[in-house]
Amino acid sequence: xxxxxxxxxxxxxxxxxxxxxxxxxxxxxxxxxxxxxxxxxxxxxxxxxxxxxxxxxxxxxxxxxxxxxxxxxxxxxxxxxxxxxxxxxxxxxxxxxxxxxxxxxxxxxxxxxxxxxxxxxxxxxxxxxxxxxxxxxxxxxxxxxxxxxxxxxxxxxxxxxxxxxxxxxxxxxxxxxxxxxxxxxxxxxxxxxxxxxxxxxxxxxxxxxxxxxxxxxxxxxxxxxxxxxxxxxxxxxxxxxxxxxxxxxxxxxxxxxxxxxxxxxxxxxxxxxxxxxxxxxxxxxxxxxxxxxxxxxxxxxxxxxxxxxxxxxxxxxxxxxxxxxxxxxxxxxxxxxxxxxxxxxxxxxxxxxxxxxxxxxxxxxxxx
Numbered sequence: 001x002x003x004x005x006x007x008x009x010x011x012x013x014x015x016x017x018x019x020x021x022x023x024x025x026x027x028x029x030x031x032x033x034x035x036x037x038x039x040x041x042x043x044x045x046x047x048x049x050x051x052x053x054x055x056x057x058x059x060x061x062x063x064x065x066x067x068x069x070x071x072x073x074x075x076x077x078x079x080x081x082x083x084x085x086x087x088x089x090x091x092x093x094x095x096x097x098x099x100x101x102x103x104x105x106x107x108x109x110x111x112x113x114x115x116x117x118x119x120x121x122x123x124x125x126x127x128x129x130x131x132x133x134x135x136x137x138x139x140x141x142x143x144x145x146x147x148x149x150x151x152x153x154x155x156x157x158x159x160x161x162x163x164x165x166x167x168x169x170x171x172x173x174x175x176x177x178x179x180x181x182x183x184x185x186x187x188x189x190x191x192x193x194x195x196x197x198x199x200x201x202x203x204x205x206x207x208x209x210x211x212x213x214x215x216x217x218x219x220x221x222x223x224x225x226x227x228x229x230x231x232x233x234x235x236x237x238x239x240x241x242x243x244x245x246x247x248x249x250x251x252x253x254x255x256x257x258x259x260x261x262x263x264x265x266x267x268x269x270x271x272x273x274x275x276x277x278x279x280x281x282x283x284x285x286x287x288x289x290x291x292x293x294x295x296x297x298x299x300x301x302x303x304x305x306x307x308x309x310x311x312x313x314x315x316x317x318x319x320x321x322x323x324x325x326x327x328x329x330x331x332x333x334x335x336x337x338x339x340x341x342x343x344x345x346x347x348x349x350x351x352x353x354x355x356x357x358x359x360x361x362x363x364x365x366x367x368x
Contacts, residue, residue: 009091010084017080018073025072029065090119094126106134154187196252196327205246205334209358212241212250212285213276219254220274223262231268234258238276241283242358245335253331254285256324257351261289265348281357291348299341299349303329328353 007015093110100108109130112123158180165176220236227234243250254274261272270290277284305326325341328351332339337355344350 010081010088013084013087014077014080017083018076021072021076021080022069025069029069032061090123094119094123097126101130106130106137151187151190154183154190157183190323194323196249205249207244208247209242210245210247210250212243212254212283212355213239215247215251215254216258216274216276216285219251219258222255223258226259227262227272230262230265231270232262232265233271234262234274235271236274236276238274239278241276241278241285243283243335243355244358245355249331249334253328253353254287256328257285257287257353260324261287261349261351265289265291270348278357282354283357285353285355287351288344289348290344290346293347294343294349296343299343302341303339 090112093112097108097110109127110123111127112120114120161176161180161183165171165173216236216238220234224234258272258274265272272287272289275284275286275288303325305323329339332353332355335355337353340352340354342350342352
């Protein structure tokens with residue numbers, strides 16, 4: 001925003017240095033006058049009958065004092081200008097970096113050298129902020145590119161099916177409608193997932209007390225037929241675990257976790273265990289499933305959008321849209337919780353969600 005022109009910080013510091021130096025010189029002269037010259041007799045005989053007297057000393061001292069004050073003024077201005085320039089050099093470096101970053105070069109860093117002081121701490125904090133900002137912008141760009149690609153795919157498939165139907169009127173109409181419906185359902189699921197992801201990222205929801213134990217039972221009940229068709233046993237253990245948040249988002253979080261646990265499982269004879277517990281100030285949800293071993297290098301990428309875990313075993317019947325764990329991560333973050341993914345030695349994955357306990361439960365645990 002436009003501002004009125006004013007004195008630069010360097011000039012203000014220079015004037016301050018010079019002013020302090022003049023004040024110090026004036027105080028020194030005042031001390032000399034108070035404790036020395038005032039006790040010199042002001043008569044012809046001077047001190048102890050020997051000249052000079054006060055008059056001669058004052059007229060001899062005054063020009064030298066004036067010259068000293070003039071020297072202090074010049075020295076204060078020149079020295080203050082040099083010192084202020086050296087003191088403000090890190091700020092000029094920071095300003096230059098900020099302008100470079102403002103032009104779009106997020107990869108630029110200050111990397112200030114020297115010992116740790118206030119300017120060095122400011123520089124390091126600015127560099128850390130730029131690293132997080134660059135990472136966030138890069139993630140948003142990848143997300144936008146992947147989202148546009150994912151949204152374009154079902155539209156392209158629909159167009160291809162319609163072109164085939166137009167060129168071949170004798171083609172089975174029911175088959176065409178079925179494939180078009182499947183493509184349309186996938187596009188709707190993807191759009192709803194993107195909207196839900198955006199909503200959870202903004203944290204735009206009303207909070208209420210939610211029992212994760214009941215949410216886990218509801219999610220397991222809804223997905224039980226899905227698991228039985230694949231020969232997967234689904235168990236819910238534990239007790240009440242109350243937290244504060246959106247019941248809709250937390251249900252989607254648990255549903256996604258259980259659904260992923262069923263999809264990425266053994267071809268037959270696998271199992272999924274959902275456990276909830278209340279730990280006073282926090283509540284814990286743990287989803288554990290059997291399956292093929294998960295490479296450790298793959299685990300950190302599973303919460304990225306549109307990462308379908310291609311190295312994991314899953315059925316093509318339910319390929320998903322690649323936002324399952326990304327949604328879970330976003331919902332957990334919006335509820336001030338943590339998400340941990342740990343591979344099981346025997347194969348499969350253990351997903352642990354820790355959320356803050358409900359306000360009344362936290363107060364009760366603190367009081368006890």
